[in-house]
Amino acid sequence: MTHALPVATPRQTWSWLAGQLAARRLEVALTVAAGLGAAGASVVPVTALGMLVDLVRDGAHSAALVPIGVLVAVIALLGGAAAGATTTMVSRLGERILASLREETVGVALRLPAHTLDRAGRGDLLARVGADVAAVGTAAAEVMPTVISALFLAVLSVTAMFGLDWRLGLAGLAAMPLYLLALRWYLPRSAPIYAAERAAVGARSQLLMESMQGVRTVHAYRLESRHLDAIEGASARARDLSVGVFALFTRFVGRINRAELLGLATILVAGFWYVRAGFGVTVGETAAAAVLFHRLFNPVSMILFTFDEIQAAGAGLARLVGVGTLAVAPTGTRIPAAADLTLRDVTFGYDERVPVLRGISLRVAPGERVALVGSTGAGKTTVASIAAGILRPRTGTATVGGVPVDQIEPGVVAIVSQETHVFAGPLIEDLRLAGPEASTESAEAALERVGALDWARCLPLGLATVVGEGGHPLTAAQAQQLALARLVLLDPAIAILDEATAEAGSAGARELEESALAATKGRTTLLVAHRLTQAAGADRIIVLEHGIVLEEGTHDVLVAAGGRYATLWSAWQSRC
Numbered sequence: 001m002t003h004a005l006p007v008a009t010p011r012q013t014w015s016w017l018a019g020q021l022a023a024r025r026l027e028v029a030l031t032v033a034a035g036l037g038a039a040g041a042s043v044v045p046v047t048a049l050g051m052l053v054d055l056v057r058d059g060a061h062s063a064a065l066v067p068i069g070v071l072v073a074v075i076a077l078l079g080g081a082a083a084g085a086t087t088t089m090v091s092r093l094g095e096r097i098l099a100s101l102r103e104e105t106v107g108v109a110l111r112l113p114a115h116t117l118d119r120a121g122r123g124d125l126l127a128r129v130g131a132d133v134a135a136v137g138t139a140a141a142e143v144m145p146t147v148i149s150a151l152f153l154a155v156l157s158v159t160a161m162f163g164l165d166w167r168l169g170l171a172g173l174a175a176m177p178l179y180l181l182a183l184r185w186y187l188p189r190s191a192p193i194y195a196a197e198r199a200a201v202g203a204r205s206q207l208l209m210e211s212m213q214g215v216r217t218v219h220a221y222r223l224e225s226r227h228l229d230a231i232e233g234a235s236a237r238a239r240d241l242s243v244g245v246f247a248l249f250t251r252f253v254g255r256i257n258r259a260e261l262l263g264l265a266t267i268l269v270a271g272f273w274y275v276r277a278g279f280g281v282t283v284g285e286t287a288a289a290a291v292l293f294h295r296l297f298n299p300v301s302m303i304l305f306t307f308d309e310i311q312a313a314g315a316g317l318a319r320l321v322g323v324g325t326l327a328v329a330p331t332g333t334r335i336p337a338a339a340d341l342t343l344r345d346v347t348f349g350y351d352e353r354v355p356v357l358r359g360i361s362l363r364v365a366p367g368e369r370v371a372l373v374g375s376t377g378a379g380k381t382t383v384a385s386i387a388a389g390i391l392r393p394r395t396g397t398a399t400v401g402g403v404p405v406d407q408i409e410p411g412v413v414a415i416v417s418q419e420t421h422v423f424a425g426p427l428i429e430d431l432r433l434a435g436p437e438a439s440t441e442s443a444e445a446a447l448e449r450v451g452a453l454d455w456a457r458c459l460p461l462g463l464a465t466v467v468g469e470g471g472h473p474l475t476a477a478q479a480q481q482l483a484l485a486r487l488v489l490l491d492p493a494i495a496i497l498d499e500a501t502a503e504a505g506s507a508g509a510r511e512l513e514e515s516a517l518a519a520t521k522g523r524t525t526l527l528v529a530h531r532l533t534q535a536a537g538a539d540r541i542i543v544l545e546h547g548i549v550l551e552e553g554t555h556d557v558l559v560a561a562g563g564r565y566a567t568l569w570s571a572w573q574s575r576c
């Protein structure tokens, strides 16, 4: 069952946008002023054209035409400057708002419980910060400047038509119902199609990502064709929706053309009639009104034709704002007085139906080293994640020194999980993620403590070598040691190690066990141990099965007891 990330309602999206614009009041006011100036400058020459027509008809001297020509030239220059300024200001405003939205979205995503993100699918989130941001970005940089300039021009042109003569203005407005009817026909049909198109693109990204991440499994089980079929199906759905959008759009264009024809014809026929009947309307005014209306074709078409891009951007914006509506727990600020880790009556399930932890209670005393063992799926990683505050217990509590783990300030509890990620960049910067102020000496000391300094120094540029994606490749064991060195730099009182040695294979495993031991020395440590030699070296062992604590004690006591641990230990020894 998927639990998609939320999509903001139109009301939430508008209020978010209004908040952003309100926060940039001055910039918005200057942009509006520039836009109105540009629109005004392009309306003046048309009204001047009407005056010229009337002057020529009245047989005026050519000298009378010169000031009008000069005025038009000056206004055109000013208008050009204002139009350029409007485009720059609108796109800059849009880009700034988009940048803050992207930061907000990524910020929320990074602080979401891993469980929420897993359930929703990381592909959906990536599609939001990727494809949706691109759609909104294109709209902000390319479409919005044109649309906003077109809106100003449309408003001022209609005002100017009424200024020439109110009857000509009314004639021009005759086309308005047809425009509105076209929009009323188009919008309700296109909005769901756009939302479906974006969702289909998100689903395709999700499938692609899953196939890429699980590429080894896909190869191993020869699932290539099944995955390709699924991706093809998702792509076909996205393509069909795009074709559907375009077909709808072409029908919409036909309706707009009919509205333009009706509007222009009404002005010309009405103007002709007013002039002939002597209603005080001049030929020049009629000509100016017709040109003003004709000049509206482009801006109005621009507004209407870019509606699809605006709608796509709107759907993308709603998906981005939607992420921001997720509740994110505030970062903890409390500092526990003692370094003991306690789980009391903890229950947990990844979904409502299947319980994973069924009443776990355990305590790791300050400075104690406790190993969690149990068969696959027993719940060890889940216990580690709850102890680290990554997952929240459904019932029961996880505390350090009596303080719930999610209320503790960052850096007190740290986990080295199965997913040790090497971030792209110089190795020393990767280490400094744990301590931004760390000196080269302390970074080297951390590497030395976990036995990684020798190989780190032998890299092509030493600690300055770029590692991670696209950089110098590190082995799984080196990546684990790097994660352990980060732990040393962070220096948490409580360390949780989840299979920190599992990636190394038997050759490197013993070395990694020593690295882990060195990194956690003196800390309260909860260790998920798949290699039972690690468990044997711990102060105490807790055996988990089916989400409950089955046995608890030192290695010797548990072996002597002849229970589950003793069975695991003898199986472990027989394979060595």
Ligand SMILES: Nc1ncnc2c1ncn2[C@@H]1O[C@H](COP(=O)(O)OP(=O)(O)OP(=O)(O)O)[C@@H](O)[C@H]1O
Residues within 6 Å of the ligand: 118, 350, 351, 356, 374, 375, 376, 377, 378, 379, 380, 381, 382, 383
């Ligand atoms: N993100 C998840 N979503 C749904 N179920 C999950 C998730 N992670 C783990 N589970 C399930 O919860 C149960 C406990 O998993 P957990 O990873 O805690 O066990 P484990 O003892 O650490 O196993 P392993 O030794 O294989 O890592 C398993 O049945 C597993 O399939």
